Amino acid sequence: ADPVSIVYIPKNTGNPYFDSIIKGFEDGCKTLGCDFTTVAPASAEATSQIPFVTAQIQRGVNVVAISPNSPDALNQVFDRARGKGTIILSVNSDMPGNEAHRDAAILPVDFTKTGPSQVELLGKQIGYEGEIAILSATTDAPDQNVWIAAMKETLEKDPKYAKMKLVTIAYGDDDPQKSTTETEALLANYPNLKGIISPTTVGVAAAAQVVETAKKADKVKVVGLGTPNQMRRFIENGTVEAFQLWSPYNQGLLAANFAVGVKNGSIKNEAGTVFEVPGLGKVTVEKDSVIKTQADLTTFDKSNIADFNF
Amino acid sequence: MTSVDKTPAAPGRVIVREAAAPRPRWQVWLIRPEVVTLLLLVVASVVATRLSPFFADLGFILESSTYYIEFAIVALVLTIVIISGEIDLSPAAQMALSACLFGTAFKAGAPIPVAIGVSLLSGLVMGLFNGALVTILRLPSIIVTIGTLILYRGLAQVLAGDKSISGFPGWFVGIDYRMVGIVPVPVLIFIAASILLGLFLGITIYGRQIYQIGTSEIAAIHAGIRVRRIKMGLFIASGLTSSIAGLMVASRLGSVRYDLASGGELTMVLIVMLGGTYIFGGRGSILGTFLAAWLLVIIATGMTVANIAINAQLTVMGLLLIVSIIATNAIYARSQR
């Protein structure tokens, strides 16, 4: 039989985060013997991925893995693809409320753990005391909102964090310029601010840059989710003590294994299925066909940053 | 006045400067921008077929065309606006704002027909606003519509935030998957609109007057043509068409967001220019725009299905726009005496 063909469509081209996912796909397919290609639109706008999906259906690709730019704008084209037997995998983020339109979602970590883990990372640095703020991406980003809700809950419920006060949530739209001005406004509006949590790669880098520029690195701590290559400078010069992330690479690797397995019939796409991924160990398919690559976030700091390159 | 020793000039006697001989008929027919567009269309189809074995499939091309057809429909009206000597760069933003208004009205509990009404009304008001700035305050349309393009999209953002609004009823959603034969409904709308607007421009007195206004606005005013009224009408038509296109996008996607159709102004201008409409007004045709829309579909779809990276696509589109205006300009300069 022909080898399984997989196409991965990231949010947009030129985004380094997705390059690691692509690397994972490539390595996975090398060992599995599947065909892998990747195509991407120029901008991460809601509709820009649609023509790419249609073209892949036409090409007769077996699996379309995609990091969707919109939770719902792609529903119809996905339905059509699946009608023609194409498997649709949502990678890195899911489509909340529209799970029925894709076959499975490959997510990086257990999202319920992200919020508390970030709060703890910051708390440790500021002595669990003082005003803190969150710099998010867009108000509409589903994963962001899940994490922010979890952060709020942790701050309220866990007595350990009782003296930490969340003063505001700002939205930088994953745009460096806007994230910068928003962070500057945070510093201006809250002179006593002790820390900023930015669970988005663009935001955390912008926040770090602002704090460095304002020479407030010792007063205001920045934590968040970032990629090592973007944050290396700030770790090395001490602006940022630590940040977290999962391994995007593993998502690609896992997605490739899962896709080939489902296509071959060796993996059943239903809750409770357990399968083995070389290098990752045993993975379980959860409710709604959600699959997570790892349980906990990796924390990056001076000690280990040199070991990563993505 | 003294008498002069010369015989009075009689009509028959003097040297008469005759009209220049007209260009041969075949030149008039063959050397025109639409022919260039048609040639490009043929070339693009052949190249696309060569590039990817998956391309030559009418059903696929028609399906893919639905992603560009909304812009193409607005481009038809934009063609007329440009022939009249103006330009409208705000339709894509108008599409977004009217679609967001539709979504917001729907979310607020309005029945779909009412929400559609709201959206169409907003198209009318936006067109009216553009038109008023251009025809009453006499501001240049090119910069006015850059201003309103930012304003309208900004208002869409204020209205909808960055949330996408969805949950429209099933009958409203999926216009691009309703087929007549193998032809999706939006494509049918485009074809019908092309025929209607082509006839409007070609055989009605308004079409005639629009060409006259674009050729020389001052001469048109002197000939008693109601220039302002016609231009105002065109801007309103552009607004209305944009809101219809916005609704079509809402139906196709089943959701709306403020960034809907973002960057669409470039695509629309590209289509009109590729169709050989003269940027300075007075010349151009719906046929050209019709062909150019298909040219765009073929090129974009061909490159996408051949997995050609987006960078090459942007480069090709930019080059194509520049080359096409140079060609159009050259052809018109040639026939201009």
Next chain:
Amino acid sequence: MTNAAPLVSARGISKSFGGVEVLRNVDLDLMPGEVHALLGENGAGKSTFAKILAGVHRPTRGTIELGGKPVEIGSPIGAQRLGITLIHQEPISFPDLSVAENLVIGQVGAKPLGRVRWAELAKEARRLMGLLNVPIDVTVPMRGLSIADQQMVEIARALASDSRLIIMDEPTAALTPKEVETLFTIVRRLREEGRTIIFISHRLEEVRAICDRVTIFRDGDKIETATTASLSDADIIRRMIGRPVADYLHRGTSHVGEVALSVRNLTLPGRFENISFDIRKGEIVGLGGLVGAGRTDVARAVFGVAPATSGVIEIDGKPVSIKEPTDAIGLGIALVSEDRAIAGIFRSLPVETNITAAVPKRIAPRGIIRRAVEKVLAKQSVDKLSIRLASVRQPIGELSGGNQQKAILARWLLAEPDILILDEPTRGIDIGVKAEFYDMIGALAADGRAILLISSELPELLALSDRILVMSEGKLTADIPRAEASQETIMHAAVPRSGRHTVSGAAA
């Protein structure tokens, strides 16, 4: 200036615009230190010749020698390098720049990155304007200066350059007699410095006052060059016109009827004020004046292109409101405007489309154009006015100027107007076609139409009009019955008497 070698010697200069020859085989020698007049009717080719010397146009054929050496004058900068400066007939200016800057900008010798020394610039500008006796602030922007002041700046600019050849194209058209005198003093001084000056004017007394020699053009041909003293006024005029003015048809004024158009106290601030006149059915009323007097503005106001702010227009005794040309057309008014290229033709559109432009209802009663009807109407017009063309589908831009003008007249005849305003209807038209036009105008009046004829050609006005109105600086200064009308009476009323600053274009 006696037997020295000529400074400029032009040989066989011809120039065509779009196939129409406007200069044919002109030979001309200009001596150092002479003031040389170019004379000729409107459209004779004077400005075109001047522009060829100044590098604005390139001749279609012919050679130019400067100081004995053949030269290519490829551009205005090239001309300036060679020491040739042109004062344009219509003053050209940069409205956003100051007067002082307008005097020097683009001058040769200025280094691109050279420093602009504002204080010195202003000082020099004041000196130049002082020479010309023009008391204006040189630091204000050019925008808002009157045409006359703009003309003075243009003259000052020529003085600032140390050119060997200065060409003045109708510099006096907008000036008061006193200003003309100042200009002449300066021209005399330039002559003494050994510079050559070409002086273009329609006023013979000015030519007599200042020019050593004259060259007369007629319809693109050079007729003669002679010393001024050797020609009488009558000689000059005969050579300029080349035809007996008296032979234009004289119509009787017998069949004049009711008042068709009556204008009362029409005012458009900055352009014209308190204009009142009547035109009767079957009457041809001439409207004369110098360029810029405001005649066109009055016509545009009556036709609704740029309505007056106050005043009353009555048609057949009833006051009417005319806000745009559509209103005027509905009331039976037609305007053949002076600027055919811009306000008349649709250059790239077919002749038939051009002819039927003002009668949409006739070619498209229900909104859909009836091609057959259109074609018939156009063909009939073409036959009636003997418009010479290859096909009615031909773009009108391919026709000669006279035939274009006929097509525009045809457009308005189709509208069957009761009142016809003709603004310089024969500008830039061959003599033969002109004669046809005169016949047509006469016939139209005989038909009972009221005609307002605006013309800068006095013979034309005198020959055709039953009555002549004259405007000067936005005011009606005379209403001369046919019997009393002469070139002198008209010019007398046309020359501005007041200060210079009354006619000012853009209100600041």
Next chain:
Amino acid sequence: MNAVARLFRAREAGILVMLVLFVAVVSLIQPRFFSVETLRIVLLAVPLILVAAMGQMMVLVARHVDLSIGSILGFSAIAAGMIFRDHPELPLAVGFAVGVLSGAALGFVNGLVVTVFKLPSIIVTLGTLSLYRGLLFILSGSKQIDPNDIPEPLIRMAQTSPIDIPWIVIIAFAVAFATWLFLTYSQIGRQIYAIGSNPVAAPLRGIRVMPVTILVFTLSGALAGLAGLIYAARFGYVNPGITGVGFEFTVIAAVVIGGVSINGGAGSVLGTVLGVLLLGSVQVALPILGVSGFWQNAIYGGIILIALVIDRTVRQGGLRGLLARGGA
């Protein structure tokens, strides 16, 4: 100078009043806005726009427009960033030279196409907006320049200088000053105004319209290139898909607000600086006031339209002239 001062006095006063009013109103609502800290933020936000605005202003004065500056900015930033990344041994100046020169080259192409083919600059630069973005994707291989590839000294330019005002602020105002000198005291500078004021008359007056126009586009490109380096310094990375996208509208907004006439011929450096400051203040004020960022575009669009209407009103002699009919 006297003449120039007088020419533009009224307009600049108007913008200054707008700026003062804006600051006053915002400070009343939110007293924290009126502080050294805010001034610092505004000053940091300004250089990027200011440098590019100087170029765009010259283009507008010459009666053209350059929509491609966002893509040029991205291209130059990527080009310079690739030098920094791939040749860290080279001095900073090489990166600057690459950024500015690549911008100048792209601007030169704009000017060439506009003048040689006599095409409207708005359409040409709309085309190159897309073309240059495509080229920059190709050049960069769609890879972004990461923060650790941006040299430390460049980053520090956005933070400090011997006189404790960040270098980029000093550079931006120096560019503005140089532009002012160039436009006010050089022959070419005045010729730019002349061309915009009356394009038909300019060649008759011996002005070489084509080279001057090409120069203007080249300068606009070079300054957009410089803005690319300022971007890299301030944001610490360059992304092919993000850097400079939509930047042209911000800059045109600033310039038009600064009283530069879209009909060419009129506009001053001082006015543009004030326009940029006003826009920068709006940018900074919105989050400080807690106004949703969603308002930003609507406000920009509104201000542009208001500035246009004011421009027209000034030119037509008050509202009456503006609304008067006729005068084709």
